[in-house]
Amino acid sequence: MKSYLYYNPAYDHLTPEEEALLAEDADLVEKAVRVSDQLNAKKIFTRNAHATSFGFVRGRFIAEENLAGDFAELFGGENLGVIMRYSHPNFIVNKCTGEYPLYGCSVKIYNKNQPVSAKFPLVNLPVFITNSVSKFLKIHINANRFLIAKGKPFYPSFLKIPAMLLSGLSIFADRQIFRILRNMVKALDIEKQFIATYDYHSVGCFRFGDRVMKIRLKPNYKKKIVKDSGLNQTELLQNYFLADELTLDFQVQMGINEKKTPVNDLLKLWKEKDSKFITVGKIILPQQDITSYKTIAYENLSFNPFENLDGLKPVGRIQKIRQQIYNRSVATRQALNKKNNPF
Numbered sequence: 063m064k065s066y067l068y069y070n071p072a073y074d075h076l077t078p079e080e081e082a083l084l085a086e087d088a089d090l091v092e093k094a095v096r097v098s099d100q101l102n103a104k105k106i107f108t109r110n111a112h113a114t115s116f117g118f119v120r121g122r123f124i125a126e127e128n129l130a131g132d133f134a135e136l137f138g139g140e141n142l143g144v145i146m147r148y149s150h151p152n153f154i155v156n157k158c159t160g161e162y163p164l165y166g167c168s169v170k171i172y173n174k175n176q177p178v179s180a181k182f183p184l185v186n187l188p189v190f191i192t193n194s195v196s197k198f199l200k201i202h203i204n205a206n207r208f209l210i211a212k213g214k215p216f217y218p219s220f221l222k223i224p225a226m227l228l229s230g231l232s233i234f235a236d237r238q239i240f241r242i243l244r245n246m247v248k249a250l251d252i253e254k255q256f257i258a259t260y261d262y263h264s265v266g267c268f269r270f271g272d273r274v275m276k277i278r279l280k281p282n283y284k285k286k287i288v289k290d291s292g293l294n295q296t297e298l299l300q301n302y303f304l305a306d307e308l309t310l311d312f313q314v315q316m317g318i319n320e321k322k323t324p325v326n327d328l329l330k331l332w333k334e335k336d337s338k339f340i341t342v343g344k345i346i347l348p349q350q351d352i353t354s355y356k357t358i359a360y361e362n363l364s365f366n367p368f369e370n371l372d373g374l375k376p377v378g379r380i381q382k383i384r385q386q387i388y389n390r391s392v393a394t395r396q397a398l399n400k401k402n403n404p405f
Contacts, residue, residue: 067317074382083199088386090206095394097213102155107398110391112149117299118355121347133342145170163254167262168365180370188263189245190328200229241329257295267377274317313339
């Protein structure tokens with residue numbers, strides 16, 4: 063009988079110090095979202111991270127028989143739709159096309175017949191900068207303070223830069239420094255290609271019923287992959303889906319034990335020799351005009367994974383701190399954009 067790693071609420075535990083830092087950061091996230099329209103090339107209120115959207119694509123999810131479990135059963139049926147958002151992790155929207163190729167792909171899978179859905183924010187670099195919750199929160203706090211200052215007229219935002227740099231440098235004073243440096247080298251090795259052709263991964267774990275998993279989204283792209291630093295991802299997405307469809311394998315990697323598949327060590331990849339990726343379904347993105355989705359209604363969509371049904375919610379300490387941040391960010395920008403864009 064195959065062994066699995068089962069969900070335990072202890073995986074999500076935060077210390078009182080971390081809870082205090084999180085509360086401070088959540089307040090700053092709201093303030094940063096409130097000034098984001100002053101920082102963006104587009105005058106709308108945007109996400110606290112992954113503010114730049116290259117495009118939304120719609121499709122359907124088809125569950126496949128597999129050894130991990132019935133994915134569609136969690137959604138209460140097989141008539142499942144998909145909305146995907148391709149993005150860049152920067153804090154503001156700018157007009158530049160020369161962005162560094164760290165990208166995000168947020169996936170929403172939903173039952174078309176009843177109000178059941180799950181959202182999975184995925185990235186093309188499946189490791190994190192630190193395992194320390196407090197260090198990450200301090201970096202995020204200082205980045206938000208800088209953005210808030212930058213969004214206020216006549217405020218010397220440059221005064222916030224030293225604290226932001228010092229908090230960032232703190233990750234190098236870590237006993238896991240060699241693993242951190244190794245992952246930075248991986249980030250530097252990413253080449254820019256069409257955004258829909260990368261593999262996308264969850265940073266951290268999710269529940270799969272009462273077990274723990276990681277996720278990979280693997281495109282079945284049939285054309286030659288062109289790599290060029292000057293690619294315009296927005297135009298590429300629009301032109302591709304006007305002419306072609308794209309299928310992607312939605313895969314899970316099941317946790318087997320804390321030694322080989324640790325939940326709270328985000329500096330380490332789970333090895334495929336220990337736990338293989340299993341395709342639980344396919345996403346079909348048909349030909350479509352995605353320019354019709356360039357509306358405030360789509361930009362206001364939430365891809366908050368903490369709104370998922372219980373059997374598909376995020377797991378882990380770094381994941382846990384995102385809950386308050388997501389909740390505050392989503393509520394703030396949706397309220398402000400609705401107020402200023404009534405359609």
